[in-house]
Amino acid sequence: MQASGVKELFNVLTPADAFERLRPCLKGPRGVERVQTADGLGRVLAQDLRAPEDLPTFRRSTMDGFAVRAADTFGASEALPAYLTVVGEVLMGREATSSPALGEAVRIATGGMIPDGADAVVMVEHTQDVDATTIEVLRPVAAGEHVIDVGEDVRRGDPLLGRGHILRPQDVGGLLAFGLTDVEVARRLSVGIISGGDEIVAPASVPQPGQIRDINSYTLATLVDRAGHLPVLLGVVPDVYERLEAAARDGLERCDVLILSAGSSVSTRDMTAQVIAALGEPGVLVHGVSLKPGKPTILAYAQDKPVFGLPGNPVSCIVTFDLFVAPALYALSGCPERPPRRGVAAHLARNVASAPGRQDYFQVRLDRRDGELWAEPVFGKSNLIYTLVRSDGMVRIDLDRSGLNAGEAVEVILF
Amino acid sequence: MQASGVKELFNVLTPADAFERLRPCLKGPRGVERVQTADGLGRVLAQDLRAPEDLPTFRRSTMDGFAVRAADTFGASEALPAYLTVVGEVLMGREATSSPALGEAVRIATGGMIPDGADAVVMVEHTQDVDATTIEVLRPVAAGEHVIDVGEDVRRGDPLLGRGHILRPQDVGGLLAFGLTDVEVARRLSVGIISGGDEIVAPASVPQPGQIRDINSYTLATLVDRAGHLPVLLGVVPDVYERLEAAARDGLERCDVLILSAGSSVSTRDMTAQVIAALGEPGVLVHGVSLKPGKPTILAYAQDKPVFGLPGNPVSCIVTFDLFVAPALYALSGCPERPPRRGVAAHLARNVASAPGRQDYFQVRLDRRDGELWAEPVFGKSNLIYTLVRSDGMVRIDLDRSGLNAGEAVEVILF
Numbered sequence: 001m002q003a004s005g006v007k008e009l010f011n012v013l014t015p016a017d018a019f020e021r022l023r024p025c026l027k028g029p030r031g032v033e034r035v036q037t038a039d040g041l042g043r044v045l046a047q048d049l050r051a052p053e054d055l056p057t058f059r060r061s062t063m064d065g066f067a068v069r070a071a072d073t074f075g076a077s078e079a080l081p082a083y084l085t086v087v088g089e090v091l092m093g094r095e096a097t098s099s100p101a102l103g104e105a106v107r108i109a110t111g112g113m114i115p116d117g118a119d120a121v122v123m124v125e126h127t128q129d130v131d132a133t134t135i136e137v138l139r140p141v142a143a144g145e146h147v148i149d150v151g152e153d154v155r156r157g158d159p160l161l162g163r164g165h166i167l168r169p170q171d172v173g174g175l176l177a178f179g180l181t182d183v184e185v186a187r188r189l190s191v192g193i194i195s196g197g198d199e200i201v202a203p204a205s206v207p208q209p210g211q212i213r214d215i216n217s218y219t220l221a222t223l224v225d226r227a228g229h230l231p232v233l234l235g236v237v238p239d240v241y242e243r244l245e246a247a248a249r250d251g252l253e254r255c256d257v258l259i260l261s262a263g264s265s266v267s268t269r270d271m272t273a274q275v276i277a278a279l280g281e282p283g284v285l286v287h288g289v290s291l292k293p294g295k296p297t298i299l300a301y302a303q304d305k306p307v308f309g310l311p312g313n314p315v316s317c318i319v320t321f322d323l324f325v326a327p328a329l330y331a332l333s334g335c336p337e338r339p340p341r342r343g344v345a346a347h348l349a350r351n352v353a354s355a356p357g358r359q360d361y362f363q364v365r366l367d368r369r370d371g372e373l374w375a376e377p378v379f380g381k382s383n384l385i386y387t388l389v390r391s392d393g394m395v396r397i398d399l400d401r402s403g404l405n406a407g408e409a410v411e412v413i414l415f
Numbered sequence: 416m417q418a419s420g421v422k423e424l425f426n427v428l429t430p431a432d433a434f435e436r437l438r439p440c441l442k443g444p445r446g447v448e449r450v451q452t453a454d455g456l457g458r459v460l461a462q463d464l465r466a467p468e469d470l471p472t473f474r475r476s477t478m479d480g481f482a483v484r485a486a487d488t489f490g491a492s493e494a495l496p497a498y499l500t501v502v503g504e505v506l507m508g509r510e511a512t513s514s515p516a517l518g519e520a521v522r523i524a525t526g527g528m529i530p531d532g533a534d535a536v537v538m539v540e541h542t543q544d545v546d547a548t549t550i551e552v553l554r555p556v557a558a559g560e561h562v563i564d565v566g567e568d569v570r571r572g573d574p575l576l577g578r579g580h581i582l583r584p585q586d587v588g589g590l591l592a593f594g595l596t597d598v599e600v601a602r603r604l605s606v607g608i609i610s611g612g613d614e615i616v617a618p619a620s621v622p623q624p625g626q627i628r629d630i631n632s633y634t635l636a637t638l639v640d641r642a643g644h645l646p647v648l649l650g651v652v653p654d655v656y657e658r659l660e661a662a663a664r665d666g667l668e669r670c671d672v673l674i675l676s677a678g679s680s681v682s683t684r685d686m687t688a689q690v691i692a693a694l695g696e697p698g699v700l701v702h703g704v705s706l707k708p709g710k711p712t713i714l715a716y717a718q719d720k721p722v723f724g725l726p727g728n729p730v731s732c733i734v735t736f737d738l739f740v741a742p743a744l745y746a747l748s749g750c751p752e753r754p755p756r757r758g759v760a761a762h763l764a765r766n767v768a769s770a771p772g773r774q775d776y777f778q779v780r781l782d783r784r785d786g787e788l789w790a791e792p793v794f795g796k797s798n799l800i801y802t803l804v805r806s807d808g809m810v811r812i813d814l815d816r817s818g819l820n821a822g823e824a825v826e827v828i829l830f
Contacts, residue, residue, distance in 0.1 A: 093614035109680030173634035176618035199508035203591035219588035265524030388585035
């Protein structure tokens with residue numbers, strides 16, 4: 001009678017240890033493709049890039065003013081200005097043609113090309129017009145002042161960005177500054193999602209008594225989407241071993257990663273474990289994690305692809321996706337580390353108990369009181385989707401704690 | 416000679432005050448559309464949703480075990496078990512047909528429909544088989560134990576999610592649980608981007624001496640994309656008033672929001688300001704912010720659309736987008752507040768000075784030392800794009816501070 005509900009406890013690992021069992025299998029990237037750099041936001045670089053030239057390729061002014069020889073301004077002051085002859089102007093976007101000789105200056109705007117001969121720029125605010133071709137310089141400038149040197153941003157051959165880097169807006173700009181208009185990135189992964197359970201019907205259906213609509217397939221699909229990959233909805237499969245195995249085999253063939261969102265009864269969970277074990281070697285690596293919610297999680301590897309058996313209730317589903325599937329997707333894309341999640345610091349509004357030796361997650365709603373953020377726990381059976389909808393994020397209780405105290409500083413991982 | 420570079424200082428506002436000048440114009444949403452809920456991740460709700468029915472619509476078991484009348488188990492113990500007759504089984508996804516009378520139990524799995532007559536579930540672990548139709552119950556259960564009641568998740572008519580809410584994975588699941596397969600959301604905004612400057616050429620071009628490739632258009636486009644809206648690249652426009660004005664008028668007609676990424680010289684910036692002022696009433700609301708980098712920012716409103724004149728250098732461009740354009744896009748979509756950005760807590764690795772009365776942002780690289788995060792400032796002229804590429808995030812120095820101290824706890828806003 002005590003069956004596998006209890007057996008699962010024998011082999012429970014901490015969430016971190018559980019992921020370490022899977023990690024050696026997750027070499028990435030699993031494939032690469034070239035994309036337009038301008039479309040590359042969020043993609044994972046699959047090549048090491050070096051600067052093909054100096055940036056900038058010519059000396060540029062950082063101020064509006066006059067390109068000069070710095071030595072001509074030494075000792076200049078309001079009382080004793082230096083007098084310089086303006087011999088020309090640098091036009092924006094054009095090669096600087098007039099070179100200032102000793103005692104000469106060339107008008108220049110911010111971003112303009114510093115002419116040969118000049119080694120500094122005097123700000124316009126530190127000059128005064130004497131006549132059409134003469135200025136007074138009221139302060140000295142040092143050589144190099146208000147000048148960006150050739151290669152000052154990046155030198156030719158210097159590393160720009162490496163494999164595994166996730167492209168951000170400034171990276172897109174930085175690569176285009178060198179004319180690198182396409183880049184090699186990790187292919188997006190297709191992630192198959194199967195929901196199991198005789199009681200589950202499609203969201204557009206009208207459930208009969210005893211039936212509920214499929215929530216997990218769509219929650220998981222949007223989580224996959226948000227991680228930058230491609231969800232493939234493989235449908236709801238009834239609790240019949242042969243049908244579940246056939247659906248899993250088909251999904252594993254078509255996709256890079258497979259998620260089975262198990263039914264919630266023990267017999268259905270056992271069936272999911274058996275199906276996953278039958279998919280190939282090495283098979284099930286982890287069955288049971290010291291985690292609440294999310295204990296019956298299965299991590300497996302078969303046919304060179306990871307397979308996840310996630311608990312059927314919506315809260316566990318989100319927690320275990322975040323702890324196991326998301327880091328796996330980053331690793332499979334060649335990212336050495338998953339990027340930090342969005343989090344905020346808050347004070348816990350009330351005591352929350354936990355069992356030591358188990359990593360607990362609970363949901364909170366954020367309240368701002370007197371300018372400080374407070375995290376108010378949202379309790380509810382983990383089968384309830386609206387405890388999640390009503391929450392702003394989750395708080396973790398570490399393995400070695402037996403709870404958290406009201407007022408304690410906590411980090412809220414935002415949904 | 417001191418021209419408008421100095422004039423800009425006359426009218427500088429704090430970043431918060433500057434945004435408040437624009438905020439009253441930013442009523443949203445600017446249009447709505449219906450989308451499939453399953454495709455709704457990240458979209459902003461434009462309707463208030465209430466529960467069309469109770470969730471769940473029938474009583475469900477949260478455990479594998481037996482549906483019973485709780486009164487039958489009162490006083491049950493290992494020494495003195497209660498004996499119950501098993502009169503049937505609830506099949507998953509089916510209506511519960513056998514009702515337990517006094518002294519009877521019905522086999523049930525997690526998620527199964529509680530039969531009429533039963534008011535609690537005994538966990539299978541707390542029972543023992545006596546024969547094929549009799550069980551011993553070893554512990555008592557209270558009425559309602561291991562049962563999710565009708566409407567326990569949400570009651571019919573209760574508010575689900577309101578206007579302005581940004582849909583997350585669990586929200587998509589939660590709406591589909593009610594069969595709400597499509598929802599009304601704010602239309603994505605088209606954001607026109609014009610880069611000004613005689614020196615700017617397209618990224619695929621080979622720049623001639625004095626020319627540089629366009630970075631800002633693409634950095635801005637990816638920032639718009641990341642905020643969930645639609646960038647429209649309107650091209651690079653040379654520093655000729657008539658051409659810039661024509662491009663701005665055309666862009667304002669075609670798009671919901673217009674960004675002009677100005678050239679960096681004072682004369683070009685002035686031209687941008689004049690063009691923006693000519694677009695219509697009320698015109699320029701803010702010209703100059705006590706912010707570094709980003710002082711010469713222009714916030715304007717014309718033809719019922721916001722117009723932003725952002726400084727030309729890449730660092731200012733990212734800072735001012737984040738401070739002004741991103742919150743405007745949320746407001747225009749009907750979000751009451753922008754969602755928190757991704758941030759991490761770190762210690763500052765060295766002293767950083769600042770001018771009081773000005774809000775400063777500087778870039779940092781994150782280092783992990785002995786398990787703690789340290790933020791190492793990345794200095795460089797703000798014209799350099801690679802100081803941004805080499806950084807992980809930004810740290811803010813508030814208006815009332817004259818700097819930050821080494822070792823101080825800071826929040827790093829991640830790029």
